[in-house]
Amino acid sequence: MAEEEISNEERQPSSGHQLPEQGDWVTGLHPMDGLLRGERLPHIWCQGCGLGTALTTFLGALQWLEKHQGWDLDKVCVVSGIGCTGRVAGYIRLDSFHTTHGRAIPFATGLKLANPELKVVVFSGDGDIAGIGGNHFIHAARRNLDITVICVNNFNYGMTGGQVGPTTPHGARAVTTPYGNFEYPFNLPYLAAAGGASFMARWTVLHVRRLEWTLREALGHPGFSFVEIIAPCSTSYARWNPDGWGLDPQKLRRRGLEVMKHYQKVGKIAHGTHPKDAAVKVDGRGVISEIPEGIFIDEPKPDLQASVDQITSIAKERWRAAQNALDARPPLPGRSDFVPRTEVQLGGFGGQGIMSAGRIIGQAATIYDKLQACFTQSYGPEARGGAAGSQVVIASDPIHHPHLIEPTSAIIMSTEACRKYVRKLAAGGTLLIDDGLVTLAEDHRRDLKTYGVPATRMAEEFGNVRAANAVMLGLWTAMIKAVSRAAMRQSLADEVPPKTLGVNLKAFDFGYAKGLQLQGR
Numbered sequence: 001m002a003e004e005e006i007s008n009e010e011r012q013p014s015s016g017h018q019l020p021e022q023g024d025w026v027t028g029l030h031p032m033d034g035l036l037r038g039e040r041l042p043h044i045w046c047q048g049c050g051l052g053t054a055l056t057t058f059l060g061a062l063q064w065l066e067k068h069q070g071w072d073l074d075k076v077c078v079v080s081g082i083g084c085t086g087r088v089a090g091y092i093r094l095d096s097f098h099t100t101h102g103r104a105i106p107f108a109t110g111l112k113l114a115n116p117e118l119k120v121v122v123f124s125g126d127g128d129i130a131g132i133g134g135n136h137f138i139h140a141a142r143r144n145l146d147i148t149v150i151c152v153n154n155f156n157y158g159m160t161g162g163q164v165g166p167t168t169p170h171g172a173r174a175v176t177t178p179y180g181n182f183e184y185p186f187n188l189p190y191l192a193a194a195g196g197a198s199f200m201a202r203w204t205v206l207h208v209r210r211l212e213w214t215l216r217e218a219l220g221h222p223g224f225s226f227v228e229i230i231a232p233c234s235t236s237y238a239r240w241n242p243d244g245w246g247l248d249p250q251k252l253r254r255r256g257l258e259v260m261k262h263y264q265k266v267g268k269i270a271h272g273t274h275p276k277d278a279a280v281k282v283d284g285r286g287v288i289s290e291i292p293e294g295i296f297i298d299e300p301k302p303d304l305q306a307s308v309d310q311i312t313s314i315a316k317e318r319w320r321a322a323q324n325a326l327d328a329r330p331p332l333p334g335r336s337d338f339v340p341r342t343e344v345q346l347g348g349f350g351g352q353g354i355m356s357a358g359r360i361i362g363q364a365a366t367i368y369d370k371l372q373a374c375f376t377q378s379y380g381p382e383a384r385g386g387a388a389g390s391q392v393v394i395a396s397d398p399i400h401h402p403h404l405i406e407p408t409s410a411i412i413m414s415t416e417a418c419r420k421y422v423r424k425l426a427a428g429g430t431l432l433i434d435d436g437l438v439t440l441a442e443d444h445r446r447d448l449k450t451y452g453v454p455a456t457r458m459a460e461e462f463g464n465v466r467a468a469n470a471v472m473l474g475l476w477t478a479m480i481k482a483v484s485r486a487a488m489r490q491s492l493a494d495e496v497p498p499k500t501l502g503v504n505l506k507a508f509d510f511g512y513a514k515g516l517q518l519q520g521r
């Protein structure tokens with residue numbers, strides 16, 4: 001039938017996906033026209049390349065899902081990285097994104113998390129997925145992110161001239177390894193399985209129908225699904241390896257065919273094979289001698305979004321319970337007087353509760369005294385026992401800069417912290433130290449008001465050395481008066497374990513009384 005005799009209706013592909021304007025078509029005859037950007041064709045792929053078949057099977061799977069399962073293809077997005085396979089994103093008439101090298105999966109992750117209703121497919125090559133993007137691949141599998149990753153593996157970096165890649169078989173030749181690859185390749189199914197992929201399969205482009213059926217399953221699988229498609233690279237990889245056709249340019253167009261014949265010979269359908277045993281095998285010359293194929297894993301499990309939803313509902317429940325407990329407490333009067341910007345530096349070593357002390361001040365100010373507060377913290381390179389510091393800014397007015405500009409008071413519980421922080425205190429500021437632990441320098445600043453209390457020793461006497469920070473907080477509350485005593489006691493009760501509350505309150509009250517005493521009140 002001549003082209004002009006075909007009506008528009010007849011041209012509709014079986015899937016019914018909206019056709020482009022006729023001016024965009026290449027031929028108007030191909031059943032995939034509705035899913036291809038005719039204006040971007042002809043494609044750049046070489047004669048005999050397997051990428052055309054890989055793309056056709058993918059589009060066939062989508063058409064089938066649209067026709068038989070009512071998929072809305074406007075909700076399907078395709079993301080590619082860089083390389084020959086990466087061109088897929090440009091040819092496909094869906095929402096598609098051609099991203100940077102190795103970053104297709106992170107892009108797809110953002111796309112999926114922001115639009116959970118979308119079916120997101122990553123369609124890229126082995127260099128992109130397993131080379132520069134390898135880390136993203138294993139983490140997406142680990143999270144069981146609900147996307148489908150289709151990796152066309154042609155065993156080399158084809159687009160850039162045939163360099164050795166992460167899947168080039170051991171001993172196989174490439175433009176950068178003319179005497180044979182000395183590295184061992186990834187076994188992609190095993191890598192995906194170790195990552196935690198819940199669906200995983202491999203076919204060569206020779207197995208068109210099986211590949212299409214598998215792609216339908218992979219696309220419909222909830223969670224991370226991975227399909228490796230082994231395809232001939234007729235121009236680069238096949239030129240270097242005897243499973244292709246060698247270097248004779250006259251035989252260029254037959255290289256792809258020769259590789260396919262070879263795949264037919266060495267392909268071995270083995271559904272359910274343990275991915276560890278699914279490696280592509282080579283003989284002593286690096287020639288592929290066996291390609292296990294089939295669906296290796298199909299074990300649905302909750303995907304990332306389902307896990308996030310579950311944890312979110314638990315968190316919301318706990319937050320509500322905490323909120324209710326807070327609301328049930330007798331309300332505190334709150335501060336009505338003006339409190340100027342007040343900055344306090346806390347310092348000591350890890351394990352003394354320096355961070356907790358800062359948090360207690362911040363919570364007391366905001367939750368109970370209805371003031372504004374900003375709390376920041378810093379650790380030394382060590383954990384417990386290393387230097388630790390925290391900072392709190394309090395004011396009645398909104399705080400526009402969260403860090404300390406000119407601290408007017410400091411709570412210091414180690415000599416090292418004293419050396420580090422005392423120079424930052426404003427002239428005339430108040431320095432409160434645990435004088436059982438802090439040794440002042442001989443040239444200690446005389447422009448500061450320095451007060452000491454043996455906080456750690458007193459806490460030990462009260463029955464818990466870890467209440468030393470509460471002694472210092474009591475002292476600070478009485479002397480600085482930025483936050484009310486009632487608010488501090490309430491905040492302390494929120495922060496410490498219930499069984500230590502008694503000793504902590506006792507320590508706080510001791511420090512508070514000491515502060516009043518030092519001020520002659």
Ligand code: SF4
Pocket residue numbers: 044045046048049050051084154158159232233234235236237
């Ligand atoms: S270089 Fe290889 S992979 Fe790339 S289009 Fe050509 S044959 Fe295909």
